[in-house]
Structure formats: structure tokens, C-alpha cells
Amino acid sequence: MDTFHLFVGVPGGPELLVILGIAVLLFGANKLPALARSSGQALGEFKKGRQEIETELREAAEGESNAADPEDAVTETA
Structure with a gap:
């Protein structure tokens, strides 16, 4: 039996009690409730920042694809 398989996986009930x-x-x-609250707020800020970056990247990609289409380009006539 390989010992590596003993340590791989999601912690169960007894392991979580030891960690707690x-x-x-x-x-x-x-201090545990305050620590949990601040961890939750930090996670929320991280998710919000990630969503903003994904939105900016998506908009930039759409802008590049629209600029690449010659039919969409506006030409002025004198």
C-alpha cells in the first residue's frame, strides 16, 4: 500500500475538529468570529476584483474583434 494515498483527499470530520x-x-x-468575518470579507473582495478583471478582459477582446472587422469600420466621405 502506498502511503501517498493516505494523505490525499478532503479532510473529514475528525480532521476538521483537530484544525478547529x-x-x-x-x-x-x-477572536474566531472576527477572524472568520474578516476572512469572508477578504474573499468577497477577491471575487469582486476577479469579476472586474474578467469583465475588462472580455470587453477588450470584444473591442479588438469589432475593430478587426472592416465592415464595421466607419469611413468618412467628403
């Missing part, structure tokens, strides 16, 4: 216990010891029970 370590977090309580490190940060204290009073």
Missing part, C-alpha cells in the same frame, strides 16, 4: 481545536488554541475563542 488548533485555531482556538492559536487565536482564542473570542
Whole structure:
């Protein structure tokens, strides 16, 4: 049996309890809600920033494809 397979996967119930216990010891029970709140806010800001960048990239790609079409180009006549 390969030992590598023992450590791969999503942590289950007992592992999560150990992680929670370590977090309580490190940060204290009073600071955990504030830590969770700030982590959630940071994650929300990250998602919002990612969506803004994706929107800008999509708009830039659409702008380049529209500029590449000669039929869409506006020509002025005197």
C-alpha cells in the first residue's frame, strides 16, 4: 500500500475538529468570529476584483474583434 494515498483527499470530520481545536488554541475563542468575518470579507473582495478583471478582459477582446472587422469600420466621405 502506498502511503501517498493516505494523505490525499478532503479532510473529514475528525480532521476538521483537530484544525478547529488548533485555531482556538492559536487565536482564542473570542477572536474566531472576527477572524472568520474578516476572512469572508477578504474573499468577497477577491471575487469582486476577479469579476472586474474578467469583465475588462472580455470587453477588450470584444473591442479588438469589432475593430478587426472592416465592415464595421466607419469611413468618412467628403
